[in-house]
Amino acid sequence: MKFLPLLFANLTRRKVRTTLTLGSFAVALFLFCLLVTIRAAFNSGIDAAGADRMLVINKVSLIQPLPIAYREKLQRVPGVQDLTYANWFGGVYQDEKNFFAQFAIDADTYRTVYSEFIVPPDQWQAFLADKQGAVIGKATADRYGFKIGDRVPLKGGGFPGDWEFNVRGIYTARRPSDDLTQFWFRWDYLKEKAPPWFANQVGWYTVRIAPGSDAVKVAKSIDEIFANSAWETRTQTESAFMASFAEQMGNVEFLMIAIGSVVFFTLLLVTGNTMATSVRERTGELAILKTVGFTDASVLALVMIESVLLAAIGGALGIAAGKGFTLLGDPTKGMLVAFYLPASGVAAGAALSLSVGVIAGLLPALTAMRLQVVDALRRL
């Protein structure tokens, strides 16, 4: 603590340089936080995926349906505890730009399988009582200002015609990675209003396996039952499904590592240069510190702390700005289902900042430590 005035004075001696370095840090860490947020958004499905949930889809592709008759057979598969099914709707609210996922769900079973979603009991009862009812994720409700009792018209995509729904509930969830953008309505309403070709088809099944069951074995059992049928299945864990879905969006991980590396090395150069220049300018002062009794180790520590302090302040500013930005909500208006900076991202940003501070400060600090007092005083 007693060295703080000295550290602070050194950091503020070249205000413009310090501000520019802090600014570089803040911008870089802001960018880093944004990347982490986007990555988290892409992976939110994987993070939120239930460890005990599996998706049963048509082997040909996700957009091919499966018969509703599979329900009974699936329920009898050893290891399957609960089951639900849903359909992708693909409707448009007012304008094609207003994207949010709409699912026709089996109201009786959906929440048993997806227990992370929270709907107030009275709202859920109202949903069950209204065939045209809809339950909307809080993010989508907030975005479009939907309230309980509102009537929401959707223009059908895969299911032509004009569809109208009554908002009966707004759901929230237990974890920040959970998707709050979905729009649920009743599968029986879809069945009732859809064209004849749709009769008795579902988009996919979600099964929850019993505790202790072997997921691979259960998946194999399911796919074997429907092998060589008209609608063969492909069963995989929800996280594997989400991961393959996220991969379709491109290699975000690689992009993040590439940009992160550029950020890291740029920061290293900027901070290293700042510290090296700062130490070079202060050769005489460092010699004086040693003259009055500061040891080599304490001079090394002073320069290192200064570098780490610079990195910590700049990093904190960037992370705070990044966090603040994510709190403003998804700037893509619904393209990213979960737009939040995870705690692990904050920790990674802090670790990145401190690492840059340590590495960038090391060489100047060693130079300061090795400084020969007599030589330095002679140059004054």
Place this chain on the structure above:
Amino acid sequence: MVQLGTNGNSHLIAARDVAKTYRRGSEELHVLQGVNLAVDKGEFVAFMGPSGSGKTTLLNLLGGLDVPSAGSITVAGDEISRLSRAKLTAWRARHVGFVFQMYNLIPVLSAFRNIELPLLLSPLSGADRRQHVQTVLKVVGLEGRADHKPRELSGGQQQRVAIARAIVADPTFLLCDEPTGDLDRRSADEILDLLERLVSELGKTILMVTHDPRAAERAHATLHLDKGVLTN
């Protein structure tokens, strides 16, 4: 008592057959040769001599900023010429106060913080450090200038701050390298008055390098260095 030879270990500072040689390429520069010196507590000694005669080198050796190539230096019973770099630094903090021609203050720190620097290495509390700094500020007559940065002070005032920094940790002796070299006559006299007072009133021991005969007149004894050899 100041003498060119030494007689036993009773002196505060004793240099015996001290030599310093620098190597420049294949050439050896003998900056100091066979220096013998004894200084007692409370002495005010001036070293004079032409540029390059080894005055500052001798001061650096006596202050533990450098080590002799040969011979030994003993200060207050400590044989400093054989101490490791780390131990020498700790010894310096405890025993030596330095005053330089160009003041060598940290420009971004206030007078108070500059003076406090040597105390940061001590276990003193913040309140104790403050008290020590205020006491020496009074000694050097700068009570009202504690919060001023060096650039806000005159040359004479900056040198007073440097002297305050040199004495704040109550060192065994002071080493002053041309303390009036960058000052006008009036400021120089004030600094010399202050150094004299430190010796006469506070019993400090001062070794001062100077080119100025009027500064040397203030010392109890003046020794001359010429081509690395110390003479009366």
